[in-house]
Amino acid sequence: MRHRRTTAGVFSALLAVTLAATAQPAAAQQPTEPNQVQDLTVVQGDGFATLAWTPVDGATDYQIERTPVAEDGTATGASVTVGLWRPNRQINNTEPTFADAGFAPGNRFQWRVRARLDGDPQPYSAPVGDTTRGHWGDPDVPGPNLRTQWESTLGAQYTNDVNEYAYTAAIDDLSDRVRVVEIGRTLQDRPINMFVIGYPTPPATPEAVAATNPLAVNCNVHGNEPGDREACLIMARQLAFTDDPTTLGLLSKTTMLIVPTINGDGRAANSRGNADGQDLNRDYSLIRQPETQAFVEMVRDYRPIASYDGHEYGNSNTGDLPMLPPRHQNVAQGIFDESQDMIEGHMYTEGAKDGWWACPYGCTGANVGLGEETILRNTLGLKNVVNSLLELRSSGGPTRPDEGNTANNRRRKTYSAVWTFHQFLAYHGANVGDITAARAEAIRFQSANTGRIVFRGSRPIEAYPAPHPGDTPPPLDAPTAERILEQPPCAYKLTEEQYHGARDDGPDGQQTTVAQRLAAHGWKVIKVAGGYLVPLSQPERGLVPLLLDEQAAEGMVAGERIAPTLTGTHHGPLTVSGVACLADATVRGPVQVRPGATLIVNGGSINGSVNASNASGFVLTAGTVNGPVNVTGTIGPVLLVGNRISGPVNVVNTTGVAPLVAGNTVNGPLGCSGNAAGPVNLEVANSVSGPRFDQCARL
Amino acid sequence: MSDTPSATRPTPRRILPVAGATLAAVLLIVVGSTAGGDDGPAGAVPAGSTVTGPLCDLLPAGDEPGNPGSLVDEPADRALQWIPVLTTFEAAVRATGLAEELTPEVTILAPTDDAFAGKFSRTNLDELLLRDTDALHELLRDHLITGALPVAELVAAGSVTTVAGTRLRVTGVGQGARLDEQAETVCADYVAGGARIHVINEVLGDLPTTAGQDDDGHPAH
Helix, strand or coil: CCCCCCCCCCCHHHHHHHHHHCECCCCCCCCCCCCCCEEEEEEECCCEEEEEEECCCCCCEEEEEEEEECCCCCECCCCEEEEEECHHHCCCCCCCEEEEECCCCCCEEEEEEEEEECCEEEEECCCEEEECCCCCCCCCCCCCCCCCHHHHCCCCCCCCHHHHHHHHHHHHHHCCCEEEEEEEECCCCCEEEEEEECCCCCCCCHHHHHCCCCEEEECCCCCCCCHHHHHHHHHHHHHHHCCCHHHHHHHHHCCEEEECCCCHHHHHHCCCCCCCCCCHHHCCCCCCCHHHHHHHHHHHHHCCCEEEEEEEECCCCCCCEEEECCCECCCCHHHHHHHHHHHHHHHHHHHHHHCCCEEECCCCCCCCCCCCCCCHHHHHHHCCCEEEEEEEECCCHHHCCCCCCHHHHHHHHHHHHHHHHHHHHHHHHHHHHHHHHHHHHHHHHHHHCCCCEECCCECCCCCCCCCCCCCCCCCCCCCCHHHEECCCCCEEEECHHHHHCCCCCCCCCCCCCHHHHHHHHCCCCEEECCEEEEECCCCCCCCHHHHHCCCCCCCCCCCEEECCCECCEEECCEEECCEEEEECCEEECCEEECCCCEEEEECCEECCCEEEECCCEEEEECCEECCCEEEECCCCCEEEECCEEECCEEEECCCCCCCEEECCEEECCEEEECCCCCCECCCCCCEECCCEEECCCCC | CCCCHHHHCCCCCCCCCCCCCCHHHHHHHHHHHHCCCCCCCCCCCCCCCCCECCCHHHCCCCCCCCCHHHHCCCCHHHHHCCCHHHHHHHHHHHHHCHHHHCCCCEEEEEECHHHHHHHCCHHHHHHHHHCCHHHHHHHHHCCEEECCCCHHHHHHHCEEEECCCCEEEEEEECCEEEECCCEEEEEEEEEECCEEEEEECCCCCCCCCCCCCCCCCCCCC
């Protein structure tokens, strides 16, 4: 486990920095009473106020009271207990904090905090008064003065579809930093928009965006969980118009992708599912629906390296912000670890500073947060994206007792999501090196097609040390024996009917074929005699069997397992006709791939040259080649990932899809020319000792 | 399915006009209206609009957008959009096309979101909202009473018959009403375009209770 668990000592720097902006008790302090909370401070955030105080010895919890006040400090309304601080809120108890939220932005309040000793209330602290921040953005400046319907109605209404589109279009018009693209349409033909945000302008094409290691937020997959969506709309405006140099610095190095409403039909209907009744967060692997297909194609084209997926959680007695990494055991270890670092290393630490209570999803012992690859959290992990689920706790519950008022409840949820997504951007900026390294290693690992396959089952989430709520981590969800395949096949073979045949899953009239869905995932498929080969040795290897194996828990089609044709040692030249699959094989001689043949090599070594001319497909991953590699005129896919090659490498005149040349170490020149689509490396650089020519000049 | 989304989309009734206007102006209209403008339900509170019940204090009040006074001249289906605990009921009204039955001469017994969550599993609710809208329509008609009746008149009547034909016994409880020993008004006597809206705490009608049958206790992400 790489992620760091911070236990204490993270506060002094923060306090020093923020002291100037911190509201504190009036200078004329009352005499201290026993067990009275001291040193209460209040720092304003967007839609919340962080309260901090010095702990009282023996306190078992603290109550937070808020009173609306006039400028002169006189109360204008009743005092309300708005918060209950419990020790399991944060990873350190030496510096208690509480993010008070739910109030209407811009109003003035006074706060007091008191300790309780085994439920016995102690004297309140001296009060601290402050004016909260109004809705973000100068009301007199076009652009920053935009408001969502949700903001304008003070939370009485959510932003409807028509107003979302108008707000989105206005940001697009008024900010050079924002381009809004329609990534697809819902079943009922609503546009699925995405904010593409960069500074000073976002890159012009998906490929150019991909080169900036973008991060993505999916805001509203369940139509009846709209809190994150409102946060996304607000954050898009902030990013579009902020002058904050830190934020602009982050946006100058990357691109933020925000999909506010992937399930517009469900949002309009206030349903969990889409118009077909499908829970879209059980469809990201199968992509039977146009909404999930659009999202997966976006991931294929824009290649975010990190992501958050927004939800609300129907439980009143857990953390503010339950989170969870991709747990499916086929997810590369480094992607899991980095996701956990984002959650436990960053969000827990920053949450403790700002008073938000992040916790592991499922921490109440509920049977949730498992390994279904149909869930975006896991699907993205299998696509080598560092990511987390984000839940907004639906009800205030005992720790936020003032949320019987629906507007208060909605504001707490949405502003906690605004906080999270800003923290996500900050984490991404500070850790982009680690994230890209984990991603590159994951792509090499997956492409190597080594190790067992788990059809369904999770990595354990270990309990976080007390006092944080780690006593009931999500269920273990280990794979059962029948969900494990110890020896992975080399590829799956699909018949013409399986690949191109009409299907009956998906909405009437809009069913898609397996061919269309695999293309949406961006998988490499090789046309061979009698069907289509899908090699496992590609970047999304962990997901391939989950859709194409007969043993899959929720498969798309039961392909034929194609076993390796050579696993031992071959002496002398090897000529390939038909399909050859070498798994950890040793070839002591040159390899010649004949026209129309397919070669798949996973691991092992070749002592000699490799030449392929007009092959159907050419896949070479995790191999060692002591000799030149020449791949000419390939009709189908070309994959060269994670190899060590002593000699020149040439990929020329490929007539099909863009060759993938990534993560190789080439002791010699790398030349690419005449390929119908220029080779790509998915931002996983090759190490090339010689010159790189033509189409491979930047790989 | 048509290629013209604006023609086919079951667009929620929108509060803001958007066509032809620049957005900044549009949104500023709403911002302005919250401060007491005349564009919609955020204006000043007319006299004689008093809601009663324990939930009223937790709903928009005073000069907040959606306060009871601001809804008096709104059509009932629009007024429902301003009462934030009625998102399920309001969505059900749109899903079933019930708006045309919400005339000024009707009483609406509107269950809260909590009431719906306590009645139906989420799977069941999706089924009703997306597919089984006929059953949902009939359920909603069991929440309508002909005639715009203040809660006091409901109590005085002793019993009422819903548009769907169900007879409900009504007894007084505090300033509110209890319906068939099943539901109580929690914020009664909204006036909207002549109609009366009483927010109630349980779903009426005879559909089976399905709450808790799927993952309702801890709905999975």
